[in-house]
Amino acid sequence: MLPDDKTLTEQGLAPEGRGRMLLIACGALAREILALKALNNWDYMDLTCLPANLHLYPERITEAVENGVLKHRAAYQNIFVVYADCGTGGLLQAKCAELGVEMVAGPHCYSFFEGNEAFAELDDEITAFYLTDFLVKQFDAFVWKPMGLHKHPELRDMIFGNYTKLVYQAQTLDPALKAKAKNCAERLGLAFEYRFTGYGDLATTLKAQSKKPD
Amino acid sequence: MSDEDQDIILADLDDDELVQQMFDDLYDGLKEEIEEGVNILLSRDWPPYRVLTEALVGGMTIVGQDFRDGILFVPEVLLAANAMKGGMAILKPLLAETGAPRVGGMVIGTVKGDIHDIGKNLVGMMMEGAGFEVADIGINNSVESYLAAIEEHKPEILGMSALLTTTMPYMKVVIDTMIEQGIRDDYIILVGGAPLNEEFGKAIGADAYCRDAAVAVETAKEHVARKHNKAAAG
Numbered sequence: 128m129l130p131d132d133k134t135l136t137e138q139g140l141a142p143e144g145r146g147r148m149l150l151i152a153c154g155a156l157a158r159e160i161l162a163l164k165a166l167n168n169w170d171y172m173d174l175t176c177l178p179a180n181l182h183l184y185p186e187r188i189t190e191a192v193e194n195g196v197l198k199h200r201a202a203y204q205n206i207f208v209v210y211a212d213c214g215t216g217g218l219l220q221a222k223c224a225e226l227g228v229e230m231v232a233g234p235h236c237y238s239f240f241e242g243n244e245a246f247a248e249l250d251d252e253i254t255a256f257y258l259t260d261f262l263v264k265q266f267d268a269f270v271w272k273p274m275g276l277h278k279h280p281e282l283r284d285m286i287f288g289n290y291t292k293l294v295y296q297a298q299t300l301d302p303a304l305k306a307k308a309k310n311c312a313e314r315l316g317l318a319f320e321y322r323f324t325g326y327g328d329l330a331t332t333l334k335a336q337s338k339k340p341d
Numbered sequence: 342m343s344d345e346d347q348d349i350i351l352a353d354l355d356d357d358e359l360v361q362q363m364f365d366d367l368y369d370g371l372k373e374e375i376e377e378g379v380n381i382l383l384s385r386d387w388p389p390y391r392v393l394t395e396a397l398v399g400g401m402t403i404v405g406q407d408f409r410d411g412i413l414f415v416p417e418v419l420l421a422a423n424a425m426k427g428g429m430a431i432l433k434p435l436l437a438e439t440g441a442p443r444v445g446g447m448v449i450g451t452v453k454g455d456i457h458d459i460g461k462n463l464v465g466m467m468m469e470g471a472g473f474e475v476a477d478i479g480i481n482n483s484v485e486s487y488l489a490a491i492e493e494h495k496p497e498i499l500g501m502s503a504l505l506t507t508t509m510p511y512m513k514v515v516i517d518t519m520i521e522q523g524i525r526d527d528y529i530i531l532v533g534g535a536p537l538n539e540e541f542g543k544a545i546g547a548d549a550y551c552r553d554a555a556v557a558v559e560t561a562k563e564h565v566a567r568k569h570n571k572a573a574a575g
């Protein structure tokens with residue numbers, strides 16, 4: 128059973144302890160990974176998540192992933208890290224190489240949901256602020272509160288003054304989420320753009336992993 | 342804020358107590374209180390430069406340390422910076438009049454593709470607090486815009502900021518262009534931003550990577566002093 132978003136944000140998710148391959152992922156990707164797993168019958172993939180709020184403290188990600196790999200590696204044949212660089216400045220990639228595990232390519236989830244290649248070509252979008260399904264649901268916990276806007280609304284323009292639009296990169300078709308994303312844009316004073324991305328490179332990457340020989 | 346704090350009358354405090362109180366007020370991002378404190382110290386014949394360094398920079402250094410240690414996060418830093426800005430607005434014209442020491446000049450900006458600017462603004466402000474003349478050229482800067490700015494302001498230091506893994510490599514593009522044009526060694530190049538590290542700074546040929554504003558100020562002072570010594574010796 129998947130815990131609620133608050134638990135995924137603050138605590139993460141423990142593995143079930145079944146399967147030969149373990150995915151160590153960001154809590155913000157739990158739902159998407161489990162959806163792909165169910166869709167493709169990847170029963171041999173187990174999932175553990177680190178708390179999604181590490182996103183705000185990227186300097187802590189590399190060590191947290193390393194600890195996860197060391198803790199679980201004896202129990203699985205194969206471990207795959209479902210993080211992109213996420214602001215570790217190449218340190219996560221270097222650590223994964225050292226540990227002999229692979230990870231998702233690209234700078235961050237906004238890029239791999241869009242597709243890394245397509246995202247790199249979007250150079251007219253520099254004033255866009257992206258939200259994924261998870262971030263729309265957790266907007267208050269991930270954006271509004273950490274940026275202090277619940278207490279100091281006057282900070283909004285210091286933080287978002289350089290931005291022009293909010294792009295909701297939708298992984299699923301969900302009218303309620305779309306409405307909420309639109310509302311987030313209004314709260315930030317940004318124009319709203321809806322873009323259905325589906326699972327993007329997350330799907331192709333996991334598929335490639337699933338085809339690895341045992 | 343507790344009731345106790347609200348009852349404090351800044352003008353009744355002696356200098357030491359007032360500076361301590363200003364540290365607290367800066368930490369809490371209380372702009373009006375900081376402005377009042379600055380005015381009181383000035384009325385007690387503190388030179389503007391002393392108010393700036395002892396009360397404002399001193400207080401902001403604590404904020405910077407607690408951000409680095411994960412005790413404060415982005416909004417607290419922004420509020421504190423805002424409060425400091427209020428104090429600096431009072432001091433700036435006076436500093437110019439009283440001939441406060443000018444340590445050097447700096448052009449600072451965030452690189453192309455990146456519009457994160459909180460850290461860059463903080464560094465600019467602390468450099469100013471330390472006596473540097475700072476030209477902040479904002480966000481999303483191309484090579485051309487950096488080059489035009491150093492041509493215009495002729496600073497000792499060029500500072501570049503990047504918060505995205507995808508934009509940090511652009512710093513090397515700027516440095517390489519400066520090398521091509523034979524002007525690289527005319528400037529001290531400092532780089533910073535959360536995803537950078539020492540190794541990256543070396544790899545792209547910067548003079549130094551600075552992990553926070555306090556380190557930036559120290560590093561800048563050292564390098565400027567070294568540059569002046571060299572010039573004097575040569």
Ligand code: B12
Binds near residue numbers: 182285458550
């Ligand atoms: C606040 C923030 C934002 C704010 C920016 C507001 C603003 N006006 O700048 C908002 C919410 C708008 C935002 C937007 C985005 N962000 Co952002 N953001 C952050 C966050 C949480 C903190 C950055 C910050 O301001 N820190 C506070 C300051 C004081 O610290 P600092 O910047 O590190 O600066 C200090 C030092 O680094 C140094 N320093 C900095 N610059 C310089 C320069 C010189 C010359 C020197 C000497 C020193 C120096 O001194 C400073 C003071 O001590 C970071 C995560 C993190 N903890 O770093 C993510 C982070 C940087 N963002 C990230 C991303 C992905 C984005 C977005 C793409 C997200 C989105 N949803 O669209 C957009 C970017 C759009 C764009 N084109 O730029 C990622 C980057 C991932 C990656 N692979 O690169 C991070 C790492 C979060 C994450 N883990 O995903 N972001």
